[in-house]
Amino acid sequence: MNEMNDASKNVRRRGDALIESIYNATIELIKKVGYTNLTFQQIAHAAKTSRTVLYRRWNTKFDLIxxxxxxxxxxxxxxxxxxxxxxxxxxxxxxxxxxxxxxxxxxxxxxxxxxxxxxxxxxxxxxxxxxxxxxxxxxxxxxxxxxxxxxxxxxxxxxxxxxxxxxxxxxxxxxxxxxxxxxxxxxxxxxxxxxxxxxxxx
Amino acid sequence: MNEMNDASKNVRRRGDALIESIYNATIELIKKVGYTNLTFQQIAHAAKTSRTVLYRRWNTKFDLIxxxxxxxxxxxxxxxxxxxxxxxxxxxxxxxxxxxxxxxxxxxxxxxxxxxxxxxxxxxxxxxxxxxxxxxxxxxxxxxxxxxxxxxxxxxxxxxxxxxxxxxxxxxxxxxxxxxxxxxxxxxxxxxxxxxxxxxxx
DNA sequence: TAATTAAGGTACATGTTGTACCTTAATTAG
DNA sequence: CTAATTAAGGTACAACATGTACCTTAATTA
Known part of the structure; x- marks a missing residue:
């Protein structure tokens, strides 16, 4: 029942699949809130990943963009x-x-x-x-x-x-x-x- | 001696004098840190005034700029x-x-x-x-x-x-x-x- | 001199950052 | 097929910025 959601949380995307998901989430977000209001926190949430993952790859939101x-x-x-x-x-x-x-x-x-x-x-x-x-x-x-x-x-x-x-x-x-x-x-x-x-x- | 500084703190600028001081502080700051990194907090400090004064007049840093x-x-x-x-x-x-x-x-x-x-x-x-x-x-x-x-x-x-x-x-x-x-x-x-x-x- | 106006200051809840450290899933090598 | 390695997910923290509320007090004015 509600355990399905918890179970699916344990699936971890890696590499390109993860990256593209982050790209897409970022693009959607930037359209919504604009570049200045764009934050790693929001991106992480929208892409269903964690800030840690983002910071490991990109130092600034510009690097990502x-x-x-x-x-x-x-x-x-x-x-x-x-x-x-x-x-x-x-x-x-x-x-x-x-x-x-x-x-x-x-x-x-x-x-x-x-x-x-x-x-x-x-x-x-x-x-x-x-x-x-x-x-x-x-x-x-x-x-x-x-x-x-x-x-x-x-x-x-x-x-x-x-x-x-x-x-x-x-x-x-x-x-x-x-x-x-x-x-x-x-x-x-x-x-x-x-x-x-x-x-x-x- | 060191009371001079405390005494001078009690002088309050108003109107145009204050505003121009804020303008100048903002321009100096924006040159230093750039527009994205510009904050009301820094402006207030640089212009030797308080955030309250800024928020009363401008809702966003863009309004000020x-x-x-x-x-x-x-x-x-x-x-x-x-x-x-x-x-x-x-x-x-x-x-x-x-x-x-x-x-x-x-x-x-x-x-x-x-x-x-x-x-x-x-x-x-x-x-x-x-x-x-x-x-x-x-x-x-x-x-x-x-x-x-x-x-x-x-x-x-x-x-x-x-x-x-x-x-x-x-x-x-x-x-x-x-x-x-x-x-x-x-x-x-x-x-x-x-x-x-x-x-x-x- | 008293009333009004506006600047300065403090405090607080909220959100973001960058970093550190740990756990655990996914991949790879032996 | 198991063990080692790699990389994702999660938590916690100090630092800073925001927007607002509320109070004090200097400067202006009536």
Missing amino acids: HEIMEYKTKNALGGELIDKIEDTGSLRGDLLQLLTLYQSIYTEGGLEIMNAILFEIGQDSEKLSKIETNARNKNILVMRKLLGFAKNRGEKIKEVSDATLTLPFDLIRVENLLRRETMDAKRLELLVDEILLPVFLA | HEIMEYKTKNALGGELIDKIEDTGSLRGDLLQLLTLYQSIYTEGGLEIMNAILFEIGQDSEKLSKIETNARNKNILVMRKLLGFAKNRGEKIKEVSDATLTLPFDLIRVENLLRRETMDAKRLELLVDEILLPVFLA
Whole structure:
């Protein structure tokens, strides 16, 4: 009867099964209470495990969140962004493809998580600025590849600084993090037509 | 001797003197420990007042921070942004002027504060999205005024969506909040020449 | 000078943290 | 298949932060 519950308590999950359960509980919680109000105590309770287990693995809630982001990003893209970029036949198509892919990280990966990451960047801890710099450098390479397609096709591309090369990514971040609107295909097209093409196409 | 300290404890500041002391203590603290680690307890101690005084005035640390931001913004600009915008004789000059003024809000107003604001936006509380929407609408009006100058001078301006009109502000925000680089005049010029002029000038 | 206003101080229940230490289930090795 | 190892679950504790209640007392005002 009520002994069933007590009996089931003795089952101990381990490894991936446990971890994923913690990930999911964390994501649900962060949606409910927000990142600031997120506590290890609540996570442990929601994931039906103990704080001890959490502290053993992650020193701070950011460490946990960051791990979740990487896990989610992999799932959303199925690999590195630069490998997913293909020549669509036009700069417009390529840029639209890029925005769509990059947007999917935010859509699938969970806005709440990205928000937390962004916030921690603002706290300018050492490791965070490294994460940021790495991401930026990767993104610049993606854009070089993309603009390389255009040059090979004979499209006239402006020479711009590295800082400007990250514009497509910055726009997606602004849209997702600073505004809170739905990012449909129409919105992405507008970004390409009104901003990105004038900037990159001579 | 040591009674001097005890005697000085009996002096009670009130009103603006007290408030400004709290503002300053908060700004110093937030620079030291960051927004997440900021506590009313620490603020009270740093401002040499008591938690009671703080709780009476602000329900959350965000309420306090938001008030500080408004106070600082007023000081930085000395009025509303739209009133500060003047016709410099060219779109390039006008845009540079706009970026410089808007940047000063971040420089003078305190990056830490803006960061906190941004973060709370991510928590999508009711009042916060209102603050955001208001700011966006104001910024759109500023850009309309600025592009109006250009049209009157006979410069050819593209017709763009409201979403694109906020680009100058979004760029400053990205630079300040997502990156952590010094925003000198050269950087602002690059934003104007490589991004804003191609977007707005036909 | 008396009444009012607002700052300072104390106390308390509640919740979170980080750590230490122990028990016990699940896995692995001999 | 049993014993050793690994890792999860549980309890306890000191430290700190919160939000509230209630009281005292300095500063302002009427």
